[in-house]
Amino acid sequence: MLTRLREGTPDAAREGRAESAAAAPDAVGAPVHVRDVGHSFGELRAIERIDLEIEPGEVVGIVGPSGCGKTTLLELVAGLRSSDSGTVSVGGKKAEDERLARCAYMPQRDLLLPWLSALDNAALALRIAGVPRHEARARAGEHFARLGLEGFENTRPDELSGGMRQRVAFLRTLMAGRPVLLLDEPFASLDAITRAEMQSWLARVLDPDRHTVLLVTHDVEEALYLSDRVLVLSSRPARVADRIEIGATRAPDRAAAVTASEFTALKERALRSLAEGAR
């Protein structure tokens, strides 16, 4: 496990962790191994030989140009697709249904069901698992206050703001109780200010002791801020153009974190790798 404490912010970081430890349903991070994986759609080569080892509880960001196969990589890990070559394992299991059972995939758009309240949307995974409605609601409802959703339990999605919808979608993903979270550009649809708020929020909520997280984004800053490690992918067919280790904690003060000199140095490196990989 990486040391995740940055000078001047240990208290805040601990607070964030305590808060999310209570927020996360029972799940223990599982390792994710991607070995020599390639994938094609017909003639189109989407992914070319990617290797990726993620330790339990690690947050790995994946950035790359649009259409480079980032989403395909997530779907492969999630068990929603099988790869043409190479192996993917989650928690040591390679079979698709075993991966499906260990991962919770959060697509780019919130995709909340418009006929369900925020609470019922958040409880969806529990209902699918056969938990009775009353109990599912109670269990999902426990987390509403922590996610800043208190009082909106019975609100329909079309009456929630974009940031709130995204938080409900995140809680829905969390409530699946899976050790691995696969987040596909979770904040891409939000405006810049809300996105920054949501990133600080996620930094507080992500629980390194519990969830292994794979975060796909096209926003280098978001990836560097939220991850322990960032993979820069090249344009299609996707290869790993760079691997960047971030040896610092996710500071709750996002504005300070993303303007720190070491952060900007990493950002420059990531942007250069991205530009080279796009060639």
Next chain:
Amino acid sequence: MSAARRYLAPLAVILVLLGAWEMAARWDWISNALNVEDFLIPAPSDIAISLWEDRSLMLSDGWVTLQEVLLGFAIAAAAGVAFALMIHLSETARRAVYPLLVASQTIPIVILAPILVVWFGFGLTPKLVIVALICFFPITVNMLDGLRSVDPDLTKMMRSLGAGRLQRLWRAELPASLPYAFSGARVAITVSVIGAVFAEYVGSSEGLGHLINQSQAQLLTARSFAAVVILSAMAIALFGLVSLIERRLVSWDSRGVTRA
């Protein structure tokens, strides 16, 4: 806008049209222009009088037609939903059944109806067959569109949360298909009235279609027009009823519309 003002414009148009018709009929403009007997052109007031005087006839025949419509529509709704689900869940069923469903809509009812009367007699059965035959199709097609309207990403998300085929159907596809199915149902309930009347017209001893048929044979044009008024009122009421049920069941979709 207040209710009074909202209904003012359509009401005024109807009143002007009725007034013009009344005058044209009263003063024999139409019958002279068409060169027909003046009793063949009933004025709106004649129709109103017939509605009142023949009210027991209208009521009993209207009830017969309403039963045919409701029963036929219920059969159509059940068949429509069943076909939509079957086609949605099985690619084989889609290829096997869909062309037949489309073909069923090309059967000329004019030719089918007398044959049904020969087979099933003057009773309820041929009416139900005709009503169901023309009603199930808009329900099936619309509901199928609704079932298939679910976002592929939503399907992936549901799969990732552990939902199998039936869970996805129950929790995502069926609710998503409801507004579509109701669009089909509104079309279906409207044409169902025409279907029932036509079926009665071809062979029946009761119902509004039978009444119209008889009245025309006896040159009681006011009475046949009065029966048409009852039919229209029935269609509008049924349409309103379906819309009402839809608003109750599909609050998330119609809300934007009804809020305005």
